[in-house]
Amino acid sequence: MEGSVTWIVVPNDDALRHDILARFHEDPLAGHPGSTRLVKLVWRSFWWPHLVMDAENFVRTCSLCQHNKALSSKGRGLLQPLPVPDAPWESVSMDFVVALPETEGGYDSVLVMVDRLTKMVHLAPCTSSCTAEQTARLFFR
Numbered sequence: 001m002e003g004s005v006t007w008i009v010v011p012n013d014d015a016l017r018h019d020i021l022a023r024f025h026e027d028p029l030a031g032h033p034g035s036t037r038l039v040k041l042v043w044r045s046f047w048w049p050h051l052v053m054d055a056e057n058f059v060r061t062c063s064l065c066q067h068n069k070a071l072s073s074k075g076r077g078l079l080q081p082l083p084v085p086d087a088p089w090e091s092v093s094m095d096f097v098v099a100l101p102e103t104e105g106g107y108d109s110v111l112v113m114v115d116r117l118t119k120m121v122h123l124a125p126c127t128s129s130c131t132a133e134q135t136a137r138l139f140f141r
Contacts, residue, residue: 007047020046021058032068035059084117091116094139098128111138 010017024041025032033041035056042051059065085091093116098109107125114121124138 007043008045010046010048012048017048017054018058021055025058025062032062032065033059034065082116088118088120089115092139094135096126096128096130111135113139 010020020042021038024030025038030037030041035052035058038055038059039052042055048054082091093114095112096109097112100108100110102108103125105125107127109126109128109130111124111126111130112121113124124141126134126138130138
């Protein structure tokens, strides 16, 4: 028959199948192909059930491929820094530190306010159920 393909049917031996995939995948001329190319390379000579699934798993677990994989996500873009404030306390960052041991006054959190220009820090004791209005009062106090 002209154009027919002769395959070597690989027995159900995981070590042998892994060895065949490794030889084709790690061949310097192949250059660590992805699963689609790896299947095409192996199918030239060998066949076994679930070859595609085995090749996908092999490539997914290849540490060299994972370390050198090309990024498929869009670039991050240029950084857009915040403008430098002109005066102290013109721009303030605020954060809560929560789940602290409760004090005798009933506080279990701290409101941390940092001036972006001078890096001066003010701490205000509060509770983890602090509302926006209570936060505003703490800020202006």
